[in-house]
Amino acid sequence: MAITNGTNLNSVAASVQQTLASNYIDFTSADTAGWAQQYLPDLMEKEAEVFGQRTISGFLAQVGAEEAMTADQVVWSEQSRLHLSYVGTVDADGDVNGTFTVQTDIDGNALTTNHGIRVNDMVLIAQAGVVVKALVVETPSSAVVSVEPYATAALSTLSDGTATLLVIGSEYGKGQSYSDVTGTHNSERRTALEPQFKSFTNKPIIMKDYYEISGSDASQVGWVEISGEEGQNGYLWYLKAEGDTRARFTDYLEMAMLESELTTASSAIGFADKQIRGAADSGAGGNGTEGLFAAIEDRGNITSGVTGVNPATDLAEFDAILAEFDKQGAIEENMLFVNRATSLAMDDMLASMNSYGAGGTSYGVFNNSEDMALNLGFSGFRRGSYDFYKSDFRYLNDKATRGGINDRAGSAAIRGVIIPAGVSSVYDQNLGKNLKRPFLHVRYRASQTDDRRMKSWVTGSVGAATSALDAMQIHMLTERCLITQGANNFMLMK
DSSP: OOOOOOTTOOOOOOOOSSOOGGGSOOSSOTTSSSTTSSSOOOOOOBOOOTTOSOOOTTHHHHHEEEEEEOSSOEEEEEEOOSSOEEEEEEETTSTTTOEEEEEEETTOOBOSSOOOOOTTEEEEEEETTEEEEEEEEEOOSSSEEEEEESSSSSSTTSOSEEEEEEEEEEOOOTTOOTTOOOSSOGGGSOOOOOOOEEEEEEOOEEEEEEEEEEHHHHTOOOSSBEEOTTOOEESOHHHHHHHHHHHHHHHHHHHHHHHOOBOOTTOOOOOTTOOSTTSOOOSSSOOBOOOHHHHHHHHSEEEOOSSSSOGGGSHHHHHHHHHHHHHTTOOSEEEEEEOHHHHHHHHHHHHTTSOOBTTBOOOSSTTOOTTSOOOOOOSEEEETTEEEEEEEOHHHHOTTTHHHHHHHHGGGOOOEEEEEOSEEEEEETTTTEEEEEESEEEEEEBOSSOBOSSEEEEEESSSSOOSSOSEEEEEEEEEEEEEEOOGGGOEEEO
């Protein structure tokens, strides 16, 4: 089945920088309602709201918070993993008992000598379906760790190649101290481990817009009764235009926080106000800010599904998502913000888990009867130990926003995002202490002198005159950035 639009679909174009004849009634043409005909037309004054709620803002208000800042950049740190697990290579014939050469930690970060494996550690070494339990007997000042298996004399059950090592504890002999070990290497003494953290930064961007109307037009009454998302009403058309400009700017605040990314060194974008993160801008790169989607693609997880065009129709995708979340923070409650196709596919997937009722469809509200409205949708579900709460994401559906981009984006289309609920504990370097904050929150510039969260001011000679300009200019400005903490717990659905 295909859906086609009519040849004269009422799809009014977006605002343009010019005055159009279509904005006014023609009172001179003989073929239109005007003075040239003797019958007065029945004018429907109220403007029809044919696109419903046109704004898309509100997403960040549901999942995050806002905080003020007084700096050009935000720096925060995130904890390292607690347990020691590494990827490397096994040499079954190396040394006397065998060796494990550390290459990376479990997340793929390259390591050499600064790993956390110490002498007398008990470890598990896994490779190709085989798990060997061993004791670390020597940790020289390199990435090569000597181990001795508990069950065999050597690592004969393992073949040379890539393996994973996990530290599970330690074992000492009676009366043995940390330094009471055999061997020739000074590093064999069991040293204390120092926790690490990873720092991240982001910087705010300045967004501006304005609306202008001449003094004459500001005092002119129109015949159309206006309406709008900003609560406009009456017959002054400039109220409609100003309100739409403000509503559009409010949406920009959210879209920029979702879609923005930092420029790279090869970018030709550059401003003279030294917006680079902590350094002067060289004129190439160093601008922009890291939005939600860019943060997840850089530091989070991406799923493109496992079963084709609509992967959400299969529980296999969610099982793979759960497995990945288990490897990360294992946060129990998560919010799903998805487009319409993915939302319906999830409903069908969950409905297929039901055996259906004897007299017809029975999912949704499970006591459906023939005489009541049938609920075919699901707002949430539980799989394993995880709760998922599903919500349609208007930004991904609206043709005038990401919905239209997704129609042509193919495999690059974004069909949803999974965001952990709750708060994270992070170290704030500005305040010098740990704080609990939502995983997503917006930082905006503010001080006792100036609050740049959402500034708005009026200039010109209309109303309270501030200049000789025979017009009214309404200015809007914000300076903000989005902080995505613990992006390893997020999932982008593409």
